[in-house]
Amino acid sequence: MTKVVSLKNRRGFTLIELLVVIAIIAILIGLLLPAVQKVRESANKSDSSNNLRNLALAMVQFSDDQNYLPYNSSTANTAGGLNNGSWAWQILPYIEQRNMHTAGTTASYIKTFACKGRGRPNSASYTDYAYNCFLMNTASTTTTPVSAASSSLSISSLTSLDGTSNTILAGHKYVQTTKYSDVTTAPDGGTIAAAGSQNHGRGVTTYKRDGTAATTNSASAEWGGPFTAGGLFVFGDAAVKSIPYSQGGGTNFQYMLNPADGKSVTLP
Numbered sequence: 464m465t466k467v468v469s470l471k472n473r474r475g476f477t478l479i480e481l482l483v484v485i486a487i488i489a490i491l492i493g494l495l496l497p498a499v500q501k502v503r504e505s506a507n508k509s510d511s512s513n514n515l516r517n518l519a520l521a522m523v524q525f526s527d528d529q530n531y532l533p534y535n536s537s538t539a540n541t542a543g544g545l546n547n548g549s550w551a552w553q554i555l556p557y558i559e560q561r562n563m564h565t566a567g568t569t570a571s572y573i574k575t576f577a578c579k580g581r582g583r584p585n586s587a588s589y590t591d592y593a594y595n596c597f598l599m600n601t602a603s604t605t606t607t608p609v610s611a612a613s614s615s616l617s618i619s620s621l622t623s624l625d626g627t628s629n630t631i632l633a634g635h636k637y638v639q640t641t642k643y644s645d646v647t648t649a650p651d652g653g654t655i656a657a658a659g660s661q662n663h664g665r666g667v668t669t670y671k672r673d674g675t676a677a678t679t680n681s682a683s684a685e686w687g688g689p690f691t692a693g694g695l696f697v698f699g700d701a702a703v704k705s706i707p708y709s710q711g712g713g714t715n716f717q718y719m720l721n722p723a724d725g726k727s728v729t730l731p
Contacts, residue, residue, distance in 0.1 A: 522557075536549070549590075580689040584644060589652040594665070
């Protein structure tokens with residue numbers, strides 16, 4: 464005979480049991496979330512480090528060809544022009560963007576200039592990285608940077624000054640977190656083809672993690688970064704280093720920016 468099991472004898476979860484299961488799942492999610500965020504940040508830092516290293520190599524190649532580093536020109540870009548637009552515009556041929564540079568087209572998004580840690584839109588030719596404007600003072604022995612110049616130091620001249628391994632070429636610029644979606648307005652965004660300004664470079668020692676504080680205009684723009692420990696900076700030898708935000712405004716950070724102060728710094 465076939466045994467029939469009555470539905471009345473089947474036992475389901477009680478409310479307390481369901482609450483216990485939900486609580487366990489919530490605890491597990493709480494334990495996993497920081498680990499997932501840490502892995503994601505590590506991956507984004509690795510991607511950003513590769514970007515900066517490639518940009519530094521492009522700047523070195525530019526310097527080898529032109530005998531000066533790229534710089535923020537006082538005039539906007541022209542098709543195929545070398546001495547106009549921002550430093551980022553000038554190195555386009557060295558990051559596999561020669562067609563854009565030759566045509567004078569500026570609307571396209573360029574992955575090498577974008578930090579994945581900020582998750583900004585893949586539109587417009589903005590840059591998340593800024594040029595060290597202290598390199599643009601051709602006197603080279605002063606701490607006063609300039610926002611636009613007609614010439615710049617070369618990699619060779621850095622070797623004879625503080626050295627390529629002691630001098631920052633470029634790094635993360637500060638971006639207001641509430642403006643991550645705005646890639647067209649300075650100082651948080653803007654086309655790399657524009658005439659030189661501190662939209663594309665930084666000439667200050669102020670440095671802090673991205674936040675909600677606004678910079679009033681491009682002249683007061685700062686260094687920054689989206690990562691927990693510090694922003695990323697690339698030096699003249701193409702080495703990428705994470706610099707703690709606590710270095711902002713201090714003499715050590717200034718020494719790394721100034722190419723000719725005779726100082727070398729060991730990061731903590």
